[in-house]
Amino acid sequence: MxxxxxxxxxxxxxxxxxxxxxxxxxxxxxxxxxxxxxxxxxxxxxxxxxxxxxxxxxxxxxxxxxxxxxxxxxxxxxxxxxxxxxxxxxxxxxxxxxxxxxxxxxxxxxxxxxxxxxxxxxxxxxxxxPRAAAQLTEWIQNSRSSAAQRAAIEKMKLLTDRERQFAIALVTDGASDADLAARFFVAETTVKSALGAIRTKWGVRSRTEIAVIVAQSGLA
Incomplete structure (x- = not known):
């Protein structure tokens, strides 16, 4: 241990x-x-x-x-x-x-x-x-600039359908890897792989940064 x-x-x-x-x-x-x-x-x-x-x-x-x-x-x-x-x-x-x-x-x-x-x-x-994620999402959506929203939407377009589902679930529910795996009937390793792909495509390091971009896009 x-x-x-x-x-x-x-x-x-x-x-x-x-x-x-x-x-x-x-x-x-x-x-x-x-x-x-x-x-x-x-x-x-x-x-x-x-x-x-x-x-x-x-x-x-x-x-x-x-x-x-x-x-x-x-x-x-x-x-x-x-x-x-x-x-x-x-x-x-x-x-x-x-x-x-x-x-x-x-x-x-x-x-x-x-x-x-x-x-x-x-x-x-x-x-x-989850409560903090919901409040953060509301704040970002109320204060986002059109330029930031356009940039976030373009990043969302880089994702596969499954990656987009996972990213949105992070914002709406603050879901863990295990929660996402159970909800979408996939292995937890699949979730980790998808989130890793999102981080690579977007050039970010954390789940929190993913959540911010999704909230800026207004697609959650």
């Missing part, structure tokens, strides 16, 4: 951070190596604690989660950043994704979903909760 993934929690709300730590502590696949209530010294914490995953609040004083991801998510051997948000500043979440974050959660998501999301990140995937 592989060693547990090391998780660093960054949130200026000590109670919220402790609650998330308790949820993650129920899994033998994860170990919380630290909690920080500020991102101002996050670089030092990453060097000292060597986390595999940083679970980071979006809204914090001084250095917020977006700036933290911008500074650290694309560094060599960087931990993977999973953002938490109350989703009152949706555009900041998009900024974090562009900075290299691989997923986002709503703070009031079901605790089981928070745990599943971190485990998905541990296993090399991306994660965003």
């Amino acid at each position: 592989s060693a547990p993934s090391r998780v660093l929690i960054v949130d200026d709300d000590p109670m919220a951070a402790s609650g998330v730590a308790a949820i993650l502590g129920t899994s033998k696949e994860l170990t919380v190596v630290g909690i920080r209530n500020s991102a101002t010294t996050l670089g030092d914490a990453i060097q000292a604690l060597r986390p595999d995953i940083v679970l980071c609040d979006v809204r914090m004083p001084e250095v917020d989660g977006v700036e933290a991801a911008t500074r650290h998510a694309r560094q060599p051997d960087a931990p993977r950043f999973l953002m938490m948000t109350a989703f009152d500043e949706e555009g900041r979440v998009l900024d974090a994704i562009n900075a290299g974050a691989v997923g986002f959660l709503l703070k009031h998501d079901d605790p089981r979903w928070i745990l599943d999301a971190v485990l998905a990140i541990k296993n090399g995937g991306s994660a965003y909760s």
Whole structure:
């Protein structure tokens, strides 16, 4: 059995951070190596604690989660950043994704979903909760420019019918690979292969980036 993934929690709300730590502590696949209530010294914490995953609040004083991801998510051997948000500043979440974050959660998501999301990140995937995905989709569709929509539609045209079905399901339901496999009566390896093909065709790295493009297209 592989060693547990090391998780660093960054949130200026000590109670919220402790609650998330308790949820993650129920899994033998994860170990919380630290909690920080500020991102101002996050670089030092990453060097000292060597986390595999940083679970980071979006809204914090001084250095917020977006700036933290911008500074650290694309560094060599960087931990993977999973953002938490109350989703009152949706555009900041998009900024974090562009900075290299691989997923986002709503703070009031079901605790089981928070745990599943971190485990998905541990296993090399991306994660965003269904409620967060729905809100993000609505925000993108309400604010998209015609140029961005046209570009997204052209990208959708590059996909096969099955790839398009999978991509849309990511946005509408926040479905996992296993969910997609069960829904479309295919093997989970088929889903992984299709999502890999989408990432290659679109030049993106994560499920979250796929979801953003689908939402921009307005085809979900």
